[in-house]
Amino acid sequence: MLTLDLLRCRVKDDVVTPIYISSSGRYFNVANQVIAIYHGCLGRALGELERELDELAGSAADYKVYRGFAKLMADAMDLAPPAEVDAEALRRQVFTLAAGMGPLARRADLLFPDTVAEKAPEIAARAGVPAETLPTALYADLRECQVMCALDASIGPKELIERYNTALAQAMLFRAVQMVADVYDNYRTIFKYLKLTRLMHVITPIDGGYRLRIDGPASLFTHVERYGVAMANLLPAILKGTRWRLVAKVRVGPDEKLFHLSRKEGLTSHYRDEPEFNSAAEEALFRRFSRKAKSNCTIERDGAVLSSPDTVMIPDFTFRHEDGRVAHLEIVGFWTPQYLARKLEKVRALDPPNLILAVPQSLNCANEEFTGPVIHFKERLLMKDVVPMLEAHAIRLP
Amino acid sequence: MAEVILSYDAGTLLLEGDVPGRVPPQFQWDPRVEKFRAPAVARRGIHRFCEGLGIVLRDQCSGARKLALELRTNFAPREYQQEAYRAWEEAGGCGMVVLPTGAGKTFIALAAMARVKRSALVVAPTLELMNQWYALLTDAFGKGVGILGGGYHEVRPLTVTTYDSAFIYAAEYGNRFDLLIFDEVHHLPAPNYRQIPQLSTAWCRLGLTATYERQDGEHAVLEELIGPVVFRKTINDLKGEFLADYELIRIHTDLTEEEAARYALVEKDYHDYLKATGLKPFGGGWDEFIRRSAYDPDARKALLAKQEMKRIIIGSERKLEVLDSLLKQHWADKVIIFTEQNDLVYRISREFLIPAITYQTKARERKWILDGFKGELFHAIVTSKVLNEGIDVPSAKIAVILSGSASPREQIQRLGRILRKDPARRQAVLYEVVTSATAEVNISSRRRIPDAHP
Numbered sequence: 143m144l145t146l147d148l149l150r151c152r153v154k155d156d157v158v159t160p161i162y163i164s165s166s167g168r169y170f171n172v173a174n175q176v177i178a179i180y181h182g183c184l185g186r187a188l189g190e191l192e193r194e195l196d197e198l199a200g201s202a203a204d205y206k207v208y209r210g211f212a213k214l215m216a217d218a219m220d221l222a223p224p225a226e227v228d229a230e231a232l233r234r235q236v237f238t239l240a241a242g243m244g245p246l247a248r249r250a251d252l253l254f255p256d257t258v259a260e261k262a263p264e265i266a267a268r269a270g271v272p273a274e275t276l277p278t279a280l281y282a283d284l285r286e287c288q289v290m291c292a293l294d295a296s297i298g299p300k301e302l303i304e305r306y307n308t309a310l311a312q313a314m315l316f317r318a319v320q321m322v323a324d325v326y327d328n329y330r331t332i333f334k335y336l337k338l339t340r341l342m343h344v345i346t347p348i349d350g351g352y353r354l355r356i357d358g359p360a361s362l363f364t365h366v367e368r369y370g371v372a373m374a375n376l377l378p379a380i381l382k383g384t385r386w387r388l389v390a391k392v393r394v395g396p397d398e399k400l401f402h403l404s405r406k407e408g409l410t411s412h413y414r415d416e417p418e419f420n421s422a423a424e425e426a427l428f429r430r431f432s433r434k435a436k437s438n439c440t441i442e443r444d445g446a447v448l449s450s451p452d453t454v455m456i457p458d459f460t461f462r463h464e465d466g467r468v469a470h471l472e473i474v475g476f477w478t479p480q481y482l483a484r485k486l487e488k489v490r491a492l493d494p495p496n497l498i499l500a501v502p503q504s505l506n507c508a509n510e511e512f513t514g515p516v517i518h519f520k521e522r523l524l525m526k527d528v529v530p531m532l533e534a535h536a537i538r539l540p
Numbered sequence: 541m542a543e544v545i546l547s548y549d550a551g552t553l554l555l556e557g558d559v560p561g562r563v564p565p566q567f568q569w570d571p572r573v574e575k576f577r578a579p580a581v582a583r584r585g586i587h588r589f590c591e592g593l594g595i596v597l598r599d600q601c602s603g604a605r606k607l608a609l610e611l612r613t614n615f616a617p618r619e620y621q622q623e624a625y626r627a628w629e630e631a632g633g634c635g636m637v638v639l640p641t642g643a644g645k646t647f648i649a650l651a652a653m654a655r656v657k658r659s660a661l662v663v664a665p666t667l668e669l670m671n672q673w674y675a676l677l678t679d680a681f682g683k684g685v686g687i688l689g690g691g692y693h694e695v696r697p698l699t700v701t702t703y704d705s706a707f708i709y710a711a712e713y714g715n716r717f718d719l720l721i722f723d724e725v726h727h728l729p730a731p732n733y734r735q736i737p738q739l740s741t742a743w744c745r746l747g748l749t750a751t752y753e754r755q756d757g758e759h760a761v762l763e764e765l766i767g768p769v770v771f772r773k774t775i776n777d778l779k780g781e782f783l784a785d786y787e788l789i790r791i792h793t794d795l796t797e798e799e800a801a802r803y804a805l806v807e808k809d810y811h812d813y814l815k816a817t818g819l820k821p822f823g824g825g826w827d828e829f830i831r832r833s834a835y836d837p838d839a840r841k842a843l844l845a846k847q848e849m850k851r852i853i854i855g856s857e858r859k860l861e862v863l864d865s866l867l868k869q870h871w872a873d874k875v876i877i878f879t880e881q882n883d884l885v886y887r888i889s890r891e892f893l894i895p896a897i898t899y900q901t902k903a904r905e906r907k908w909i910l911d912g913f914k915g916e917l918f919h920a921i922v923t924s925k926v927l928n929e930g931i932d933v934p935s936a937k938i939a940v941i942l943s944g945s946a947s948p949r950e951q952i953q954r955l956g957r958i959l960r961k962d963p964a965r966r967q968a969v970l971y972e973v974v975t976s977a978t979a980e981v982n983i984s985s986r987r988r989i990p991d992a993h994p
Contacts, residue, residue, distance in 0.1 A: 201841035230905055233895065240893035241918055245871050248864040248891060254871075258893050265893070277890045284886070284900060340550065344572050359550040359711070360739060362570050363579050368711070368735060451574045 143217070143374065144306075148210045149313040151394075158392055158399035160310040162407065165303040169207060173299035173306075176211040180219065184293050187224060189286035207306075214305050218294035227271065229283040235269045236280060308381070308409045312374035314401050318390040319357070319365040321373050326351035328383035329456050330444045331416050335379035339372035345449050347539075351385070352447055367393055381411035418443075421475050423502070424458055427523045434525065438464045439532065446470060448492050455488050457497060467536035473500045473523070486511060496537045500528075541596055546586060548601040551711035551739030553578045553586070557598075564589045580714050580741045581765060584634075601741050604659035604718035605697050611654045612682045617647050620778065624771040625651040633744035634767030636725055638752045640775040645748040646673075649721045650680050652746050658718035659697040663706045663736060665724045671903045673700040673723065675910065687903060688713075703733045710739040719744040725766065726751055729758035737765040790972045793858040803852045806845040813842035821846075854881050856975045859942055860891065866971055867892070867920055870938045874913065877922040879942040888922045897923040940971045 150161040163169045175198055183191040195212050199205035223229070240246055246261055247254040266273040281287060297305070315321070325332055329352075336343055336356070344355040356376070358369035373390065380386055387404035403409070419425040431441040445460035448470070457470035474485060482505075489497065490513055498515045500523055515535050517527050542558035555567060555576040563569075566582035578586070583601065590597040617625075624637045625648045633656065639645050653660050662677070664670045667690040677685045677698055686696030689705035695713060720740055722728055725747030728737070737745060747766040795803055816838075819825050832839035867875060879885060882898050889896035895909040895918060912918045913936075 201837055201844055203835050203837040203840055205840065230902075233905070234908065236893060237895045237912075238917065241912075245868065246893060247868060248860065251868075254868050258891060262893075280890060281886055342572055359552045359577070360579060360735070362552070362568055362577055363566075366735065367732070368707075451572060 144210050144213055144309045144313040146313055146316050148206050148213060149310065149316075150204075150206050151314060153394055153399060156400055158314070158394050158401050160307075160314045160401075162307045162310060163207065163303060165300050169303060170299050172208060173211055173302045176208060176215060177297065177299060177302060180212075180215045180290075180293055181295070184290055186289060187286065188221070188288050188290065191290065192286065210306055210309070211302055214302060214309060215293075215297070218297055219290050220292040221288040222291040224282045224287055224289045225275075225279065227279050227282055229279065229281060232269055232271065232279055233281075236265055236276070239265045239268055304410045305412070307407070308378065308411070311403055311407070311409055312377050314392060315374040315377060315390055316370040317367055317393045318370045318373050318401070319367055319393060319398065320361065321356045321376075321388055321390040323354045323356065323380055323386060323388040324348060324351060325354065325380065325383055326385040327445075328380075328386070329447050331379045331382050331413070332376075333447070333454055333456060334416075335376050335413075339375050341369060341372050341376060345447060345454075365391070365393070365398070378411040378413040381409050382413060382415070420458070421473060423500075423519075423521075423523050424473050427471075427473075427528070428459070430525055431528075448494055448497065450492055453488050453491050455492055461532050461536065463532075463536055465538075467538050469496045469498060469532045469536035470494065471498045471500060471528070471532075474502070474505065489514065496535050498528075498531050498535055541594070543596040543598060544590065545598045546583070546601050548580065548603070548715040548741060549577070551580055551714045551735075553580055553582055553601055553741070555586070558595070560593055560595065562593075579738045581738050583741045584743065601715055602718060602743075603715045604742075607657050607659065607683075607697050609654050609657050609681055609683075609698075611650060611680055617651070618644065620773055621647045621651075624648050624773075627771040628652060628746060629655065631767060631770045633719075633746075635745075635770035636747035636749065636752065636762065636766055636768070638749055638769055638772040640773070640778060641750040643750075643773070643778060645723075645750075646676060649723075649746060649748065650676075652721065652744070653677075653681075653698070653719060656719045656744050659716060660699075660719035660721065661706070661713075661717040661742075662700045662721045662723065663703055664700065665703055665727050667702060667899045668897070669723060670700050670702050671901070671906045674903045675907045678907075690899075691902070703727055703730075703736065706736045707732045710736050714739040715741045717742050719746070721745075722747045722766065725749045725762065726753070728766070729761045734761055734765060788970050788972065790974060791862055793856065793862055793973060793975050795852065795975060796857050799852050799856055803849060806848045806852075809845040810842050810849065813838055813845075851881070851883075853975045854879065854942065855884050855887070859973050859975055860888070862973050863888070863940060863942065864892075866938075866940055866973075871919065873919070873938045874936040875920040875938040875940060876913075876936040877920065877940045877942065878924075879922070880924060882924050884942065885922050885924045892920070892922075894918065894920045894922055897921065899924065936968075938969050938971070940973060942973050 152159050152161060176195070179191065179194045179198060183194065195208065199208040202208065240258070240261070243256065243261055243265075245254050246256055246258045248258060250257045250260075262276055263273040266276040269276075271279050278287065323332075332354075336354075340358070341356050342358055342361075346353045346355075356373065358366070358372070360366050361369065380388060385405065387402070389403075390401045391398050392401045393399075419428065428441060428443060431437070440462050442460045442462070443458065444456050445462075446457060446468070448455045448457065455472075457472040459471040461469045461471065463469075472485075472489075474482070489499065493513065495514070498517060499512060500517045500519060501512070503518050503520055515531055517523070517531055519527060542560070544555055544557035544559055547554050547556070553567075554573070555564070555578070559576055563576065564578070564582075565585045566578040567576045567586070568578065569575075570577040580601070583599075587597060587599070620639075621644055624639065628635050628637060628648065629652075633652070637645065637648055639648075649662065662670075662673045664673055670687070670689055674685055674687055677683075677700065681698065683698060684696055686692075686694045686699035688695055688699055688701040688709060690702070695716065699717070701709075717740065720737060720742040722737075722745075726749045728734055728747070745766045747762065752769065752772070794800075813819075814821060819829050819832075821829060829839060829843070833843040863877065877888060877894075879888075882900075885896045885898050888894070895912070897906055897909055901909075909918070909921060913921050
């Protein structure tokens with residue numbers, strides 16, 4: 143990610159917009175140059191890399207773009223100490239030795255005949271390092287002395303610019319006090335990251351999707367920016383969707399401005415794709431249902447969000463009947479007893495009348511553990527078991 | 541009997557149970573979770589509120605621990621230090637103490653920790669100060685002390701941290717400490733930093749500072765989140781009690797020919813820009829200049845020129861020659877060398893083979909260096925400006941400042957460093973080595989500073 147000082151944005155009236163860059167413009171070359179510097183500095187010290195980057199950016203007014211590219215490349219490199227030397231231990235030895243040699247001057251005179259330059263070889267020898275490397279070895283653990291030992295070579299100029307634009311939108315969110323996102327799919331990823339980033343949300347259904355008002359616990363009292371970084375971490379999860387838009391309230395100086403974002407900007411996400419299906423039973427049912435030619439009912443994976451103030455659940459499947467009725471199906475897998483207990487607790491807390499649980503017989507659950515409609519199945523979840531349950535329990539949404 | 545339960549949630553308090561009709565102070569209905577919620581600082585208030593109404597409060601919010609803390613070090617506190625501590629205690633363990641730099645504010649913090657005997661967090665403005673508190677607490681209590689910040693993430697019942705790290709982790713660790721100590725508490729009113737006490741359940745709070753200026757708003761913020769000023773003494777109140785007079789000797793040096801030529805070149809770039817734009821390089825004009833340098837190539841070039849001018853002045857060769865001579869003169873004394881440029885610190889460390897402390901120095905090594913300086917191992921150490929504020933540096937007789945900027949406040953705080961009273965100590969001397977960009981004859985001005993404080 144970028145740091146806040148590298149953010150470039152423009153304010154017009156109530157709206158603030160990051161200055162995205164195009165991969166076809168002159169920055170394509172700049173990206174190439176920055177990448178070349180990084181490749182050229184593989185195996186060399188960070189201090190040298192810094193100097194080359196400084197020379198490239200020079201007095202360019204848009205040096206923030208150069209620096210931004212550099213920051214993103216730096217995120218893709220690994221550092222190592224320059225040599226097999228414990229610099230801190232070396233310093234203890236060297237400074238102790240030097241202190242024990244009496245006054246060491248920089249320039250010799252009658253009273254102080256011993257200079258550092260004359261004594262350095264002896265000190266180096268006793269400390270076990272070659273004299274000429276002593277000055278470097280002494281502070282080999284400083285950041286600027288670290289050596290770039292690995293670099294993700296797959297990043298080309300186009301990808302660097304894509305990463306830059308996404309990072310720019312994330313940096314814009316660092317200053318966000320609240321975010322409202324309208325989302326129409328991709329729920330599992332979004333709610334996974336909402337939980338990971340420990341943000342809070344209020345969810346309201348909107349036509350074909352949900353509106354999420356996102357902030358944090360202390361947002362109730364003041365407009366705090368402390369959740370901005372979490373929102374920036376959430377962004378790539380939202381970018382995974384095929385249809386979404388968001389608006390964030392962002393602090394710019396003393397004011398609050400609006401930051402709009404949608405698929406239009408073409409930002410890319412580096413978060414991994416979720417697996418399509420969680421289990422074989424899930425995949426089989428989806429294929430069977432989709433193949434059924436003349437169905438008056440459609441099936442969607444992760445197609446709805448059930449929520450209460452305490453919990454959120456995304457059933458594996460949502461079925462929408464052409465008459466407007468809806469039912470959900472959750473296949474209860476089995477990983478650990480704790481998992482099962484949590485899932486049942488969730489279902490009890492939400493208690494939606496149109497949620498059907500599919501439980502494998504191998505799970506050995508007593509019937510009384512479930513409050514709502516349940517299908518028990520052996521290995522395969524059969525259509526003849528599922529369809530009547532859907533008919534019986536689907537309801538029209540308010 | 542009515543009963544309410546208080547729990548902690550990421551920097552806030554949640555209230556459940558038989559909540560009375562009158563909503564407790566600072567609490568608000570949170571529709572997101574359908575519970576009453578307040579910032580964690582409201583903890584004392586809700587206790588008072590429930591007492592007043594005869595409601596049983598089950599307080600489950602704190603994750604702080606009881607500690608067996610005994611001060612190991614043999615402090616002989618001065619009378620005013622005792623008074624300050626007692627004033628804080630009488631104020632219910634919430635309040636601020638204002639004492640001049642070098643007057644030993646740390647004693648009050650240690651006394652407070654030894655009294656409260658529960659998990660405590662010390663928040664300092666810089667990594668240097670944080671490291672120093674680490675060494676101080678380790679010595680004082682002989683316990684493992686945790687560090688949060690500067691590459692460490694180790695939270696223990698006694699922990700030191702910086703304002704920046706404390707802000708980032710305010711919600712995560714907001715209920716882990718029952719005593720918060722803010723060093724240089726005048727930093728706290730910054731909008732982000734004030735969230736540190738706001739999102740904390742800590743029952744006791746202590747703010748320490750030398751420069752408590754009453755500014756509207758900020759003043760109120762501190763009182764609300766920490767407590768009122770419970771004790772205040774100025775430099776004049778304490779004069780004669782602990783301050784030693786010292787002598788300031790300012791030494792001017794010139795640039796070498798080569799340095800002067802380079803300087804003239806970049807200076808021209810800088811002045812040409814100022815002339816062309818009419819910008820004044822101070823106050824609001826300076827801010828405008830910095831702002832412009834973000835988009836105007838000429839301004840950026842001028843800024844780079846200005847930075848190079850500063851680098852040339854600070855790292856000039858003659859300055860190191862003067863330093864060499866001072867170290868020779870004071871070979872028998874303890875000498876601390878200050879400069880604000882880290883590059884120069886490392887250069888001096890390499891060229892004189894003396895230990896260096898910068899913001900990059902880790903706590904363990906820092907303690908080794910300062911212990912060596914306190915003892916007989918080292919007679920000189922070099923450090924960057926990070927030792928500026930309130931650091932408890934072992935008493936040195938000689939300080940050398942290789943100066944760049946000469947802002948009065950910074951100077952005074954630096955001077956405070958060697959003002960620590962040490963009965964066995966003779967007159968302390970502070971050398972300020974200043975490089976003049978213009979070719980001037982070396983002047984050595986001697987000046988006595990009877991009272992170098994504001």
